[in-house]
Amino acid sequence: MQSTVMTSPHLRRKSPLVLRIAKAFFGDLLGACLTLLSVGILLALVPAFKWAFIDAHWYVATPQGCFSGGACWAFIGSKLRLILFGLYPPEEQWRAALVVGVILIMVLLTAWPRLWGARLLALWAVGIALMLVLMAGGIAGLPPVPTSKWGGLPVTLLLATLSLGMAFPFAVILALARRGSLPIARAIAIFLIEIVRGLPLVGLLFVAAILLPLFLPADWTIDKLGRTLAALTIFAAAYLAEVVRGGLQGLPSGQIEAAQALGIPYWKTVWHIVLPQAIQKVIPPLTNTAIVMVKNTSLVLIVGVFDMLSAARSAATDPAWPAPSKEAYLFVAAIYLVICYGISLYSRHLEAGINARNRS
Amino acid sequence: MTTAIEVQGLNKYFGSYHALRNIDFHVESGERVVICGPSGSGKSTLIRCLNQLERHDAGEIRVSGILLGDNVRNLDAIRREAGMVFQHFNLFPHLTVLENCALPQILSRKTPRPEAENCARQYLDRVRILDQAEKFPGQLSGGQQQRVAIARALCMEPRIMLFDEPTSALDPEMIHEVLDTMVELAEGGMTMLVVTHEMGFARQVADRVVYMEAGEIVEIAPPDRFFDAPADERSQRFLSKLVRN
Structure with missing residues (x-):
């Protein structure tokens, strides 16, 4: 043994x-x-x-250097400004770059739960105004740039953050209405959510960008980029509403009763007691929707909005280069991957914080 | 003595189920009243009608002289007068213990934050749990959570405290710390209405015991008389079952 x-x-x-x-x-x-x-x-x-x-070509003197096969990464370097900023006037591209910087700073600040509150919302209002002024110009000595010239990464980031940001309050109202006791509000919420979820995003974009102007009076000129943003917002709101509703359903009734017994008014209960808990419960599906919406912004190329993917596609059509569309798409894919993986990492970080709170 | 709670002809239905039948009773200021009775007798429904977590269908409820009705301002006033402690604590899990006690004051009475936090610390100290102020409810034991819930209700400086089976969800070894806190509160002169199965607590603290069965008040008596010589046959049967267990 x-x-x-x-x-x-x-x-x-x-x-x-x-x-x-x-x-x-x-x-x-x-x-x-x-x-x-x-x-x-x-x-x-x-x-x-x-x-x-x-076999890749990292640096070439002329586009001819790329014709011997292998990846032509030199093309990305040469067309970087076109891919990142689209048709935005080259001498003004510092403004577009600054807008990207402002968005990144705002998103990073928003990612810090400590700062969540009314002041952050005010900061966003200022930030959005600043970004629009920078992009559009026309005041403070900045030459005006029409939205038809906007393009590339700033457009992708603006569409993604603004559509998600604006969709969220609508989503909360829709979710509350759908769960609430007012029959008419509930019917309207269900109707809106089901209609929008039943439509393909491409169809919604098409209606917003191309059909809507045909039906509106001629002097109602809402910008095409604005209409596209509205379509993305409506689409995101319907999906987010269902995610938020899932969180509301998981909330024990005792929470609202406790708030009532303490005399806390309804909307303050919603804002301070109900929503924080409901949202914490649905972080994984919320992350999922956010990532899907970031990638959905690339569909705007259907209606001729010049986002990063459209910019890369048009850069690749330059006949001087040996059809480097693979390189262009891979580069854009890498940027999307970084953004989406960042969102994913952040959601894991949030969940870890919530789990730590329930452990002794 | 003034009347803290006055109930006359209270009736409550859940659908066709008659949950409360012609309830008449009152609680004087400074009085401690214990409601007991078998499960489903309507004890919790009665106490939940008093701050309108349940709407009543008929009858009059006055809390600190304020008539409960459709007037929303009266309802808010009554909820400020009466603090409530729940069976399952119902602390807000996403807020620290201190925030649980401070935020309701800020939200419902617009107390400035420093003042609200001071008040929270003071009452947390009184229920002897101040050292846990920065923790989250999920990190505390059931007994500790219920003491925080008592502190949270006290922070609103209510004139009346309603307890809805405050120890029923607790492990046996934690029941005492909560009962001790409640006894201290009673000794401090708080008006208390307590739904409980803790007959020892009723005997020690109560001025009167209300016995309910099938949605009706069967008997109201001082604890000595209720426990030693219950008048009604139904109370006798209830008490004899308690002794046997």
Whole structure:
């Protein structure tokens, strides 16, 4: 008995490395199949790797240098300003870059729960006004730039943050109405949510950008970018409303009763007691909707709004270069990935904070 | 002595179910009244009607002389007069213990924050839980949470405290710390209306015991007489079951 106890770890230590590796990769039938499959996938990726890194052109003197095959990353460097800022006048592009900076700072500030409150909302109002002034110009000595010239990353970020930000209050009102005791408000909320969720976003964008101006009186000129933003906002609101409703449903009735018994007025109860808890409960689906909406902004190219994806696409049509659309799309995809992964990381951070609060 | 709570001809239905039948009773200022009775007898419904967490269908309720009715301002006034402690504590889980006590004052009486926090600390100290002020409710035991809930209600400086089975959701070893807090409150002269199954507490603290069954008040008596010589046959049956268990 004692001898087996003594020898068995000894034996295991002595088993040769080759055997241990073989056991790890081909231990059973499923393991062996997965190993072979992985090797096959890796082999299939070799040409892509070769194209992207080994044969790639990082710097070329003229576009001609890219015609020998391999990825043409030099094209991204050369067209960077067009992809990031679209048709925005080159000498004014510092303004667009500044707007991107302002959005990033605002988003980072908003990500800090300590600052949540009325003052942050006021800051957003100021921030949005500042961004619009910077982009549009026409005052303070800035040359005016019409929205038809706006493009690239600032447009993508503006559409994403503003549509989500403006959709949220509507979503809360729709969700409260749908859960509330007023029959007419509930019917209207259900009707709006179901109609908007039943429409494809592309259809909604098409109606907002192209059909709406045909029906409105000629002097009602709402900007196309503004109409597009409105369509995205309405779409996001319907989806967010259902997410928020899920959070409201999970809230114990005792919470509202306690607030009532303490004499807290209804809207203050909603703002300070109900919503914070409801939203904390639905952070994963909320993150999901936010990420989907960031990527949905790329659909605006259907109606001719010049977002980052449209800008990259039009950059790739320059005949001087060897059709570098793969590179352009990969570059844009990388930017989307960074944004969406950032949102995902942030939501995990928030959830960790909430979980810590329930542990002793 | 003035009358803190006066109820006359109170009736309440849930659909076709007659939950409260012709309830008449009153609580004087400074008095401690315990309501007991079997489950489903309408004790909690009665206490929840007093601050209109349930609407009543007929009868008159006066709290500190204010008539409860459709007048919303009266309702707010009554909710300020009467603090409530729930069976399941109902603390706000996303707020710290201190915020649980301070925020309601800020929201419902527009107390300035420093004053509200001072008041919160003072009452948390009184229920001996000030050292937990920065924790979240989920990090406390049930007994501690219920003491915070008592402090939260006291922060609104109510004239009457309503307790709806405050110890029923607690583990046995935690019941005492909550009862001790309630006894101290009673000794301080607070008007209290308590729905409870803790007969020891009733005997020790109550001025009168109200016995309810099937939505009706069966008997109202001082604790000595209620426990030792109940007048009604139904109270006798209820008490004999308690002794047997």
